[in-house]
Amino acid sequence: GAGVSQTPSNKVTEKGKYVELRCDPISGHTALYWYRQSLGQGPEFLIYFQGTGAADDSGLPNDRFFAVRPEGSVSTLKIQRTERGDSAVYLCASSFGLRNTGELFFGEGSRLTVL
């Protein structure tokens, strides 16, 4: 499809396990963002990539969270030693980067449940 694609759409895991969430941005978008949305809250910024590099990771809550974008397209958000508090919808967004007009294009999100 032409939109931002996120997989899996749902992930249930046990406390302490490792999880990877994948984002496939819109073709040609150089900027990629990860956000986290907890129940009843708005999305909260996690990390921003411009190309392959993480230009701003100030929103990552701790060192259990890590994200990569090795070829400047697909990105993976990695969560180690998951905790129940990590349960949320993880949203990925992309945009044109330097030609950005302020519009981010969001995927439908990956819902993570940590039991």
Added chain:
Amino acid sequence: GDSVTQMEGPVTLSEEAFLTINCTYTATGYPSLFWYVQYPGEGLQLLLKATKADDKGSNKGFEATYRKETTSFHLEKGSVQVSDSAVYFCALSDPRSGGSNYKLTFGKGTLLTVNP
């Protein structure tokens, strides 16, 4: 830090009613302001935006005016339709991010239900 406060929901209206969803913000400097909408089963999408004071953003019959003096960006529509049922998020971009980084700060969202 930057923050966005928006009207708590849920909001339930009849078709053709007038809609206002209030949004106020706190920010250092002069942010850009946005309304995003999430329809059922879909990702967030930009509804409208304004980048400086007194700008009016508009789209699909919705309007919002950037009011610096009251630090507000209220969303309005004169006549809502059933198809407008969705969650609406007010957001601002951090002007200190610079360049192409549109790091957004969102409000909690307001669920709007429009009945026929």
